[in-house]
Amino acid sequence: MQCWALSLWLSLSEPANIGAVNFLRSRVLEKVCQLYIENSDGTRDQIADKTELRVQERLIKIFAHFFGVVKVPGWHVEYLKEFPKMKGSLYVVLDPLEKDVQNVMSEHLRSVLAASCDYWSIFCEVHDTELGQDNTLRLTGLQWPAHSDKSVCVVVAELSMRTRLRSRFVALSGRGYVGTDFKTLGEFCGSLQRGMFLDPMLIPAYEVMSETPVNVYIVDHWRMPIYKNTLNFNKISENLGWGMLKHFAITSKAM
Numbered sequence: 001m002q003c004w005a006l007s008l009w010l011s012l013s014e015p016a017n018i019g020a021v022n023f024l025r026s027r028v029l030e031k032v033c034q035l036y037i038e039n040s041d042g043t044r045d046q047i048a049d050k051t052e053l054r055v056q057e058r059l060i061k062i063f064a065h066f067f068g069v070v071k072v073p074g075w076h077v078e079y080l081k082e083f084p085k086m087k088g089s090l091y092v093v094l095d096p097l098e099k100d101v102q103n104v105m106s107e108h109l110r111s112v113l114a115a116s117c118d119y120w121s122i123f124c125e126v127h128d129t130e131l132g133q134d135n136t137l138r139l140t141g142l143q144w145p146a147h148s149d150k151s152v153c154v155v156v157a158e159l160s161m162r163t164r165l166r167s168r169f170v171a172l173s174g175r176g177y178v179g180t181d182f183k184t185l186g187e188f189c190g191s192l193q194r195g196m197f198l199d200p201m202l203i204p205a206y207e208v209m210s211e212t213p214v215n216v217y218i219v220d221h222w223r224m225p226i227y228k229n230t231l232n233f234n235k236i237s238e239n240l241g242w243g244m245l246k247h248f249a250i251t252s253k254a255m
Contacts, residue, residue, distance in 0.1 A: 057219065
């Protein structure tokens with residue numbers, strides 16, 4: 001609990017603390033660090049192809065998805081595939097986050113979005129008068145339900161009349177308004193009803209960029225600590241490179 005409270009306190013300056021703490025509190029960490037299999041007779045067998053150095057590198061690869069993240073442009077990834085000699089003996093592009101770790105992050109994100117949805121839905125009800133109904137398109141002035149004598153299709157109306165967080169037009173497009181209907185922090189914060197503005201930094205969750213290529217300069221420098229090569233092949237800014245490596249080292253040591 002103390003570790004969790006500390007991460008919340010630090011989340012505004014480094015949101016990735018939330019993701020790192022969730023990984024540390026999961027059983028996946030134990031699985032990653034396990035070197036031996038305990039037998040019933042008290043003996044233990046070492047897991048094949050698993051050494052302390054490989055475990056260290058595996059942990060660094062995992063935490064490289066949280067701290068010091070630098071995106072790699074898609075065109076550069078394709079360039080390196082076509083000309084592999086241009087990256088020397090380094091990796092340059094980080095491997096995708098392990099599936100088990102990704103599942104831990106996704107489950108926490110789902111629970112946080114569900115709690116946030118409940119909280120802000122109550123907020124909308126309390127401040128219903130100030131917020132009003134987000135049921136008018138600004139350019140055309142079209143409203144839902146429309147002010148007319150025509151009866152409204154009950155089945156269609158049911159899709160949107162109960163929504164609080166999103167506008168009724170967003171609800172009509174098939175998007176729900178409960179926690180499981182929001183997939184990302186960006187979707188949650190970017191599709192709230194008119195008059196509500198929520199910064200993703202205010203939500204205690206960390207979203208891993210699973211579809212965005214990430215620079216693996218941290219692992220490359222750990223494997224081959226030649227700073228000049230790290231800057232040259234990984235295309236890291238000389239003004240920022242050493243500071244980012246130091247930040248990652250201090251954070252990892254603290255954990």
